[in-house]
Amino acid sequence: MKPIKVGLLGLGTVGLGTFNVLRRNQEEIKRRAGRGIEIVAVADLNTARALELTGGACAVVGDAQQIVDDPEIDIVIELIGGYGIAKELVLKAIANGKHVVTANKALLATHGNEIFAAAQDKGVMVAFEAAVAGGIPIIKALREGLTANRIDWIAGIINGTTNFILSEMRDKGLDFATALKQAQELGYAEADPTFDIEGVDAAHKATIMSAIAFGIPVQFAKAHVEGIANLQAVDIRYAEQLGYRIKLLGITKRVRVNGGEGIELRVHPTLIPSKRLIANVEGAMNAVLVQGDAIGATLYYGKGAGAEPTASAVIADLVDITRLATADPEHRVPHLAFQPNAMTNIEILPMSEITTSYYLRMHVADRPGVLADLTRILADATISIDAMLQKEPAEDETHTDIIMLTHQTQEKNVVAAIAKMEALASVAGSVTKIRLENLS
């Protein structure tokens, strides 16, 4: 059987990784796929560099449009990134009847519904294992491995940059700015780290997992996105003393609200018990914890980024497409796990309506009655305290830190209680609030 022909758009880190792994393991991949998988053309703006790197193994063009329009090509790999030209090229490839493999989480989280609908109409596949948690086959696990389950929730460390920074802050007691600088020097963070540290990248991935888990459209605009830039070293330390670690988690849950159902979709720093396996995922590693009604908790762990781990996911998609190419389009794995005509639209809840536990830190005057005032505010809001930590004030200090862990309550209750606390004369500055998940 003749090889399936692939066109690659973008020869950056992942593009080159894909090119290299596919070449290095071509025999083994063919033995699995039953058919050769061949990159016949690469598009990159820097054609000279692309020519050198591909060494004449395939055509090199400067204009990606040429690949998308090439009738010889069966599958287009989009590794350009962003929403602009990438979107145009993906839609054009689909319109031309080509299957698409992409690692572009930003594109899918924002324009996925349009792209998947177009693919559905044309009977082609858009595969995106590489878009979430790099090489970890989490899309496959969710979409195929756990089909028996009603998924209850997903919580994932799905951004390696921020996990690296948080690990360094904890290990070495660094503040955020220093840890970020170190991560940049070591190549774990980009020169402009905004997308990572502000939680946007994690939210893109959580949005995609949310759709697949619950059979809802991708709705990035409704995700709550909060990064780690304001996280202080002192809170990591206090959390540790209370038996918790702070991780940037992408969380999505199906919950009961007002007699109906709602979806929580949120990215924020989160305290999790230190003894949980996922709390011990360090450095730039990723891990996704999935809770299903039949299977219970399962965890998927591995490298979330990098040339070859991401290439591993891109190539797995190529093999899948090769295998499924002859299946009745109605019988292939649906893009978002559920059949397009069987999607629901359970509402994504505003942040004020979500339910979780909280870590609160108040900097308070060291005088009688302060604790009574604070606990009264919480009691009035029917928020129970699960644990408390009060530090002795340092010498010459008139203020000290009080830390409280609450039981589960709605976000709006906590926000209201914090406003009352901050209005107290004995509370200095603002109250630090970090959400806490037991993940059990």
Add this chain to the structure above:
Amino acid sequence: MKPIKVGLLGLGTVGLGTFNVLRRNQEEIKRRAGRGIEIVAVADLNTARALELTGGACAVVGDAQQIVDDPEIDIVIELIGGYGIAKELVLKAIANGKHVVTANKALLATHGNEIFAAAQDKGVMVAFEAAVAGGIPIIKALREGLTANRIDWIAGIINGTTNFILSEMRDKGLDFATALKQAQELGYAEADPTFDIEGVDAAHKATIMSAIAFGIPVQFAKAHVEGIANLQAVDIRYAEQLGYRIKLLGITKRVRVNGGEGIELRVHPTLIPSKRLIANVEGAMNAVLVQGDAIGATLYYGKGAGAEPTASAVIADLVDITRLATADPEHRVPHLAFQPNAMTNIEILPMSEITTSYYLRMHVADRPGVLADLTRILADATISIDAMLQKEPAEDETHTDIIMLTHQTQEKNVVAAIAKMEALASVAGSVTKIRLENLS
């Protein structure tokens, strides 16, 4: 589209779990599969009980043969277990053109080659996600998620009973017999626990993973099988002091030998560094660590047994078959990950030829020169010592324990060195040898 029709053989724990999950989540499963999946008949020797449990939802027969011969049935689920009647029924179902889903690791590890060849000839699928690590979609990960990779090795905690026992031994300082008794009382070990504690069950699973990872036939007969019945509490304690935990691992590796390649396939108690994520998998949980050349290390964690976790895997297979039923048989996922005509037969190495590190414990007389004699024996065998622990003898004791961790060496070297050590007058009894893997 009308539902796909399923016949279930065996309404034990997993059979009933499958029946229940399929019924409870039928709507959600249909929304994923694009088609209803319906158990239309159940076979169980205890028909009265089966009638009661299924409540008239499907036909109940006492003779499994009836289901296998029923022309209405598309897929047969085999949950009878063992090699006898189960094998006969699976082969008959295949001969009758039915797809098969089975959780029967013993059957596949010993007769898999024959069964898969028969299925290939008839163009039907035999799916077996439930045969390894219960609900964890590890077969899917290996067979589809990691297709880009040359798999280097797999190491798994793939027997929950023994992991529970080992966790209890470590946590509570129990000896093996007490921990086993406790596991039996709590339902984590069967009345006859032989298959679990002797490592046979883990070896069945490791054999299946080995075939899928490396493209070789299943060869249970060549697996090295060693259980935990002889493991002593003292070794768990010493290992802990040296920064290691002891787990029963199923290990399979592709290695270079004499200019060619060989496969290691072995199950035995293993020291692993405590800081590894997999070392912290406790109780009856399972976890599989897979190292691939592109992706690096990935870990898959979850429940390895139980009614609903295993049902989760059985049903995922049903959905897969439903989706792939319309694919060209040549293009479906091959049973053992590689196309049948692209399997190799890299030799499985005899245990004497494997390479690993070792934990050695000697009970020695507390007198000068003993350590010199022992280290001389190792030096002569060119075995390097990586760490050593010598305990002060207890009061009134003339003997003490010496523990050594070696660098990597061949098993036969260590066996020869141990024979020399045991011949020394200063060494009392036999030398305890436990293999050690760094998993890095």
